[in-house]
Amino acid sequence: MEKLSILPQRVRAAPPGDTQRTSLARLSIILCPLPVKILPLASAAATPLPDPPTIDPMAADMQQVDRVIRQRLSSQVALINQISSYIVGAGGKRIRPRLVLLFAQALGFDGPEAHELAATVEFIHTATLLHDDVVDESSLRRGRATSNAMFGNAASVLVGDFLYSRAFQMMVSVQRPRVLEVLADATNVIAEGEVLQLMNMHDPDLSVDEYLRVIRFKTAKLFEASARLGAVLADADAAQELACATYGRALGTAFQLVDDLLDYEGSSDELGKNVGDDLREGKPTLPLLVAMQRATNEEKALIRKAIEAGEVERLPDVIAIVRRTGALDATRQAAEAEASLARDSIATLPPSNARAALLELSVRAVHRSA
Numbered sequence: 001m002e003k004l005s006i007l008p009q010r011v012r013a014a015p016p017g018d019t020q021r022t023s024l025a026r027l028s029i030i031l032c033p034l035p036v037k038i039l040p041l042a043s044a045a046a047t048p049l050p051d052p053p054t055i056d057p058m059a060a061d062m063q064q065v066d067r068v069i070r071q072r073l074s075s076q077v078a079l080i081n082q083i084s085s086y087i088v089g090a091g092g093k094r095i096r097p098r099l100v101l102l103f104a105q106a107l108g109f110d111g112p113e114a115h116e117l118a119a120t121v122e123f124i125h126t127a128t129l130l131h132d133d134v135v136d137e138s139s140l141r142r143g144r145a146t147s148n149a150m151f152g153n154a155a156s157v158l159v160g161d162f163l164y165s166r167a168f169q170m171m172v173s174v175q176r177p178r179v180l181e182v183l184a185d186a187t188n189v190i191a192e193g194e195v196l197q198l199m200n201m202h203d204p205d206l207s208v209d210e211y212l213r214v215i216r217f218k219t220a221k222l223f224e225a226s227a228r229l230g231a232v233l234a235d236a237d238a239a240q241e242l243a244c245a246t247y248g249r250a251l252g253t254a255f256q257l258v259d260d261l262l263d264y265e266g267s268s269d270e271l272g273k274n275v276g277d278d279l280r281e282g283k284p285t286l287p288l289l290v291a292m293q294r295a296t297n298e299e300k301a302l303i304r305k306a307i308e309a310g311e312v313e314r315l316p317d318v319i320a321i322v323r324r325t326g327a328l329d330a331t332r333q334a335a336e337a338e339a340s341l342a343r344d345s346i347a348t349l350p351p352s353n354a355r356a357a358l359l360e361l362s363v364r365a366v367h368r369s370a
């Protein structure tokens with residue numbers, strides 16, 4: 001069996017019942033130099049993938065979510081309306097609201113609360129983007145100048161806070177304590193992830209496990225919460241909610257792995273964001289961590305220095321090294337394995353169009369350019 005990569009990362013035993021560590025260890029297995037016995041990609045064959053739909057069966061629901069988003073954005077303060085409609089009006093893929101709706105449907109729930117919570121998770125996501133672009137000093141988002149570039153850091157942070165707190169008003173309106181529990185937990189963990197990432201900046205010695213912890217927190221947690229909300233609305237039992245959560249966490253991890261990959265091999269035009277931002281910020285993401293394990297001493301020194309100093313001018317050299325060492329392929333394989341785990345985790349849900357759409361979404365999350 002093929003060894004997927006040559007990281008000297010050894011799998012550490014996870015404490016019993018610690019699903020997060022278990023799952024991190026699982027991904028480390030994919031990236032470790034040991035002969036890989038259980039290749040998660042192999043299990044993808046167990047769940048046949050549907051043909052992509054020609055029309056979006058969710059279109060009407062997503063339009064309803066859009067209406068809720070626009071209604072709930074409104075504020076008495078003009079600058080809030082201006083900035084929030086600026087970022088929301090630029091679009092976005094709306095993956096997280098889609099997860100809420102698809103899981104609710106897959107488990108038999110149909111009601112306006114699903115649209116309300118779908119809009120709620122999109123607000124939380126948008127708030128994190130406003131804050132993230134300030135922290136990352138990014139200038140392009142969704143094909144437009146970022147809100148911080150247009151309106152300044154202070155206004156962006158404050159409108160991000162408005163969106164967070166509006167999201168809390170919306171989740172309270174659904175009147176289900178479990179919804180509050182899921183989203184309060186998620187927003188807290190996302191904030192921890194962003195702070196952890198800040199602490200890891202410019203650190204070329206970051207371990208793969210530490211990197212994975214950050215992406216589980218900052219990105220996968222909201223995917224997980226979105227999936228859970230569908231289950232909560234449908235009054236699903238604990239096992240079903242866990243299956244949904246596992247899908248969300250795995251999909252979110254795959255999604256961020258691909259985001260980190262596209263920062264090296266994507267196109268700014270398609271992504272609507274500047275490629276190379278991660279290197280400029282000195283972010284030690286998986287493509288760089290894998291490349292350093294496989295590079296010559298000279299190449300390793302170049303990457304280390306680029307991370308330490310945030311040398312975006314070395315981007316062409318760094319891209320050449322991540323390509324030559326197969327680090328981009330290894331990152332994509334890690335994402336594939338997570339997407340496969342996502343598919344496996346919903347095998348126990350009853351077959352439905354919504355479940356088929358979730359399988360399809362797991363494929364598109366990895367094979368995307370935007």
Ligand code: IPE
Nearest residue numbers: 092093094095142219256259
């Ligand atoms: C961007 O998320 C932030 C990451 C987690 C990588 P999306 O790629 O879902 O952003 P939009 O909403 O489509 O712009």
Ligand code: IPE
Nearest residue numbers: 128129132136218219259273
């Ligand atoms: C995702 O990380 C940020 C959040 C989850 C808030 P990135 O910093 O990689 O996201 P982009 O690339 O700016 O969208």
Ligand code: MG
Nearest residue numbers: 132133136138
């Ligand atoms: Mg960013």
Ligand code: MG
Nearest residue numbers: 259260263278
């Ligand atoms: Mg990114």
